[in-house]
Amino acid sequence: MATPYCPSRFQSIRRESRMVGVGSVVVGGNHPVRIQSMTTTDTLDVEATARQTIELAEAGCEIVRITAPNVRAAQALGHIASEIRKAKIDVPLVADIHFMPNAAMEAAKHVEKVRINPGNYADRKKFQVREYTDIQYEEELDRLHKEFSPLVLRCKQLGRSMRIGTNHGSLSDRILNRFGDTPRGMAESALEFIRIAESLSYQDIILSMKSSNPKIMIEAYRLVVSLMNEEKMNYPLHLGVTEAGDGEDARIKSAIGIGSLLLDGLGDTIRVSLTEDPLAEIPVAKDLALRAKHWWSNSLPTKHIHLKESVDPFSFTRRLCSNLKLGHPHLQIGDKHPPSVFVSTHFSPQDTAEIIKEIAQVQTRSRDAPIEGLILHIRNSCEFPALQTLANSLIGAIPLIIVEDQRKTDDELPRFQSEGVPIAWHPSSSFEDEASLARFLALCDQAGHYPVVSLTGEMISDATVSLLSYSPKPPIITLSPCKKYHAVAGYRLLAASLARNELSLPIWIRNREKDRLFPKSDIFSARLLDSSVLSGTLLCDGLGDLISVENLGSLDRNRGFAYNLLQGARARISKTEFVACPSCGRTLFDLQSTTQKVKEATGHLKGSTIAVMGCIVNGPGEMADADFGYVGSGPGKIDLYVGKNRVKSSIPENDAVDRLIDLIQEEGKWIDP
Numbered sequence: 001m002a003t004p005y006c007p008s009r010f011q012s013i014r015r016e017s018r019m020v021g022v023g024s025v026v027v028g029g030n031h032p033v034r035i036q037s038m039t040t041t042d043t044l045d046v047e048a049t050a051r052q053t054i055e056l057a058e059a060g061c062e063i064v065r066i067t068a069p070n071v072r073a074a075q076a077l078g079h080i081a082s083e084i085r086k087a088k089i090d091v092p093l094v095a096d097i098h099f100m101p102n103a104a105m106e107a108a109k110h111v112e113k114v115r116i117n118p119g120n121y122a123d124r125k126k127f128q129v130r131e132y133t134d135i136q137y138e139e140e141l142d143r144l145h146k147e148f149s150p151l152v153l154r155c156k157q158l159g160r161s162m163r164i165g166t167n168h169g170s171l172s173d174r175i176l177n178r179f180g181d182t183p184r185g186m187a188e189s190a191l192e193f194i195r196i197a198e199s200l201s202y203q204d205i206i207l208s209m210k211s212s213n214p215k216i217m218i219e220a221y222r223l224v225v226s227l228m229n230e231e232k233m234n235y236p237l238h239l240g241v242t243e244a245g246d247g248e249d250a251r252i253k254s255a256i257g258i259g260s261l262l263l264d265g266l267g268d269t270i271r272v273s274l275t276e277d278p279l280a281e282i283p284v285a286k287d288l289a290l291r292a293k294h295w296w297s298n299s300l301p302t303k304h305i306h307l308k309e310s311v312d313p314f315s316f317t318r319r320l321c322s323n324l325k326l327g328h329p330h331l332q333i334g335d336k337h338p339p340s341v342f343v344s345t346h347f348s349p350q351d352t353a354e355i356i357k358e359i360a361q362v363q364t365r366s367r368d369a370p371i372e373g374l375i376l377h378i379r380n381s382c383e384f385p386a387l388q389t390l391a392n393s394l395i396g397a398i399p400l401i402i403v404e405d406q407r408k409t410d411d412e413l414p415r416f417q418s419e420g421v422p423i424a425w426h427p428s429s430s431f432e433d434e435a436s437l438a439r440f441l442a443l444c445d446q447a448g449h450y451p452v453v454s455l456t457g458e459m460i461s462d463a464t465v466s467l468l469s470y471s472p473k474p475p476i477i478t479l480s481p482c483k484k485y486h487a488v489a490g491y492r493l494l495a496a497s498l499a500r501n502e503l504s505l506p507i508w509i510r511n512r513e514k515d516r517l518f519p520k521s522d523i524f525s526a527r528l529l530d531s532s533v534l535s536g537t538l539l540c541d542g543l544g545d546l547i548s549v550e551n552l553g554s555l556d557r558n559r560g561f562a563y564n565l566l567q568g569a570r571a572r573i574s575k576t577e578f579v580a581c582p583s584c585g586r587t588l589f590d591l592q593s594t595t596q597k598v599k600e601a602t603g604h605l606k607g608s609t610i611a612v613m614g615c616i617v618n619g620p621g622e623m624a625d626a627d628f629g630y631v632g633s634g635p636g637k638i639d640l641y642v643g644k645n646r647v648k649s650s651i652p653e654n655d656a657v658d659r660l661i662d663l664i665q666e667e668g669k670w671i672d673p
Contacts (some may be wrong), residue, residue: 003229005222005632006264010489014265015225017236020204022161023092023112025062027206027269029229030238033262033289034269036238037278038096038584039067040591043073043080052278055086055122057091058317059282065094065115067584094163095586096123098170101147108154113206118189122147123172131299132177132413140174147198152202161198161204163238166190168220183209183220183240183314187227194233198462200562206236206269210613212243212579214257215316215540215570221261223314236268243611245580246275246595248528249283251284252568255529262292263488263517263533275580275595275612287529291518308501311541319495319540322504324474326422326450329562331399333476333506333545338572342402342508343559344550348453352555358398387414391421402426402452402476413447426452430480434463445472452508454480457493465501476509476546479515487515490536495543506545509535511562513551527551532565539569564663576603579611581625597657598630602664604673611641614645642667661667 007013018622019029027034037056041048043066044606053064068074074095081093089220095107101121108114122144132140155162166186179185188208197205209220221237228235241257244250261267272284276653310319323334333340345352376534382524402424405413413425425444431437444451453468453475460468468475477498479490491509498505511531515521518530526574531549538544547566549558595612611626628643633649638656640648640663651659664670 002223003226005225005229005313006266008490009264009309009313010263010485011299012263012486013299014296015237016234017147017268020161020206020236022063022206024090024093024451025092027238031268032064033292035060035271035285035289036063036094036271036281037061037281037285038271038273039065039090040278040584042069042540043069043076045077046076046083048082049076050087053080053093054087054089054284056278058314060286061277061282063094063097063113063498065271066111067096067105068097068100068107068188070100071103071106072098074103074110077107078110083200090238101151104155106427108158108160111160113161113163114151115165116151116153116193117165117167117170119167119170119172119175123174123619131304132174133290134403136261137174141192143193145199146195148193148299151201152197152200152644153524153592155204155654156200156202161206162202163206163208164190164193165208165210165221165238165244168209168213168216168241179423180342183223185218186211186220187224190224191231194235203235206238208238208240210240210242211572212241212253212570214241214253214536217241217257218260219314219316220542221263221266221429225266226314234636236416237266238269239267240271240273241271243579243613244273245578246592247562249568249578250276250580251525251528251566252532252536254284255288255532256540256565256568258288259529259533260488260540261290263295263486263537265296267292275591277592278656284529286526289525291415291529291533294518294520307493307496309485310498311492312497313541313630316542319505319507319545320498322474323505324476324506326400326424331422335545337545338560339509339539339544339566340546341559341562341566342400342546343555343562344548345555372532372603384531391423400424400450404428413443413449415447420451424450424452424476426451426478427454429509430454430456433667434461434467437464438467441467441475449473451475452478454478455494455497456480456482457490457497458482459484460497460503461500468503468505475504476508477503477505481514486517488517490539491543492541503604507543508546509538509544511535511547511549511551515533516551526559528561531561532568535565535568539566575606576605576607579609580613583644594630594653598660601661605664605669606610608664608669628657628660628664628667 006015010494017028017633020027022384025034029221039052040050050064064622066077066221070076073173079389095111097104097114098118104114104116106163112281166189168186170276171185172190175185175189177187191206194205209224209225218552239258241254258270262577270285272281274281286611320333323332323336325332398421400422404426406428427440450473450669457476474594481487482490495507510535515534516530517533533546547562549562552558552561563574578599598610599610609626611633631639631641633639634652637650637651640660
């Protein structure tokens with residue numbers, strides 16, 4: 001069994017990490033989560049790079065990274081640092097190194113920290129298939145030692161720190177052939193370099209495990225911490241989702257990846273990578289760091305710290321769930337089906353019918369605009385006739401209505417039922433005893449409705465287990481919030497209790513005000529982050545068969561955001577997936593405007609993944625699970641990829657988007673808008 005990666009999955013207890021100085025800023029230990037970003041200017045343009053660095057520092061960025069693609073750029077770092085210090089700004093600088101050990105050796109003279117990528121520091125990625133014997137692998141490690149040791153010794157001599165930054169998209173062929181394109185391969189790639197550094201008595205190291213896929217990123221960080229624990233290592237972690245893209249989708253991905261790890265107590269410094277002006281990254285990173293401070297300082301002791309779970313946190317597996325057919329051909333719930341989306345409305349049935357009429361009409365014209373359920377809050381029994389009318393009018397548009405029943409008594413449930421729209425009933429509060437639960441399940445059976453049952457994450461009694469097991473219609477289970485633990489812990493406890501009692505009932509993840517992980521801020525962006533962390537963490541754990549967002553405003557806004565959450569967690573793809581790097585001094589074209597052009601041309605290709613990369617550093621590898629790639633290869637020149645294979649080279653930038661469309665058509669993946 002793997003060593004645990006965090007003190008508890010049911011409390012936010014910060015992982016103990018060693019302190020590493022980056023100039024005047026200390027990372028790790030009990031120090032706050034540090035905010036990072038990266039310049040996008042040409043490093044050889046000393047004035048522009050210094051100016052952007054100063055702007056980032058004044059916005060709250062505590063560590064600034066600057067790319068050094070060659071020795072000349074590494075030398076320019078000294079001039080950039082001088083200009084920044086003249087402005088009385090002491091923000092630490094980090095040199096970003098790929099492929100060039102000699103550039104790293106030069107950069108170490110001028111900056112407080114050097115970031116190297118273990119996938120390309122001493123290797124070249126050629127996607128070659130080769131079987132290494134143990135002796136051959138050891139010979140490769142000896143070669144690594146010779147290549148990497150000079151930089152370690154120079155950083156040690158000059159008092160520089162180092163980030164060993166693994167990227168999923170740039171694992172070496174050696175790692176790929178021994179461990180595969182996996183989170184384990186990412187972790188082992190970094191550990192090889194750490195062991196070399198430790199053999200030279202150097203430990204001023206920070207680790208990162210980045211991927212454009214939050215699920216892979218989360219697993220890689222968990223795994224590397226587990227492996228470090230086995231070797232008595234405690235290096236601090238730099239968190240980030242690379243190539244997240246722009247807009248709301250990028251913020252969702254970043255919150256899922258970074259926020260879920262912070263919630264589990266992992267992370268000492270973060271960067272939110274956006275294909276936008278780097279200044280836009282700082283507010284999002286600050287919000288996530290503020291949440292970490294809140295979670296870590298408000299953890300309440302519980303008896304569930306080491307409860308055994310059915311979830312394997314190091315390998316994504318969807319939680320087993322019996323297939324639940326809800327009387328409609330388009331609504332089946334279970335682990336063989338993607339999580340279903342519900343939307344919530346607090347309006348009356350009459351008003352609700354008007355609100356969703358247009359959406360229902362859209363669904364009849366397009367399969368890309370599904371509505372899979374409706375949570376309808378019923379105020380009192382006088383609305384039952386209107387609910388019947390609503391159900392009849394929605395046949396073919398809304399497969400399921402969940403009525404959140406707020407009556408004070410449960411003497412009976414209305415027995416109406418429409419042919420095409422099954423009804424589920426959900427009491428507004430948890431059941432106080434087994435007798436009330438038994439009565440509710442019987443009433444649902446008599447009325448022909450499906451039951452929805454709220455449970456806490458605490459131990460489920462034998463009597464409750466029996467009632468749920470033998471209910472005529474299998475209940476849908478959701479969480480009844482408890483102040484003892486945060487909502488993610490509550491759902492994890494709930495899933496563990498169901499598994500322990502062999503109950504494979506579907507779990508409904510709700511995003512309400514009472515479920516928020518950081519209720520101190522009420523702005524929209526705060527709700528976005530809270531929902532992303534709550535739902536994304538659980539979905540990446542393999543938990544959740546239904547999902548609803550209920551606190552963002554309109555019915556359509558809640559519905560759309562729920563689908564975006566599923567897409568961000570790679571739990572369900574409902575639109576084009578874009579992988580776009582955040583730009584840096586290596587980028588050979590205007591990445592922001594180009595990304596928008598590609599989105600405008602291909603944003604209707606549901607289910608396709610398209611990558612837009614500024615250069616080849618991580619391009620081919622990070623695009624390994626993309627259908628098509630658009631990569632800068634030289635000034636004004638673009639290469640096009642199918643998967644990880646380059647198929648067209650040096651296309652003039654002005655023609656590249658049209659040529660990308662041609663390529664998609666040639667591959668049979670194009671659909672007219």
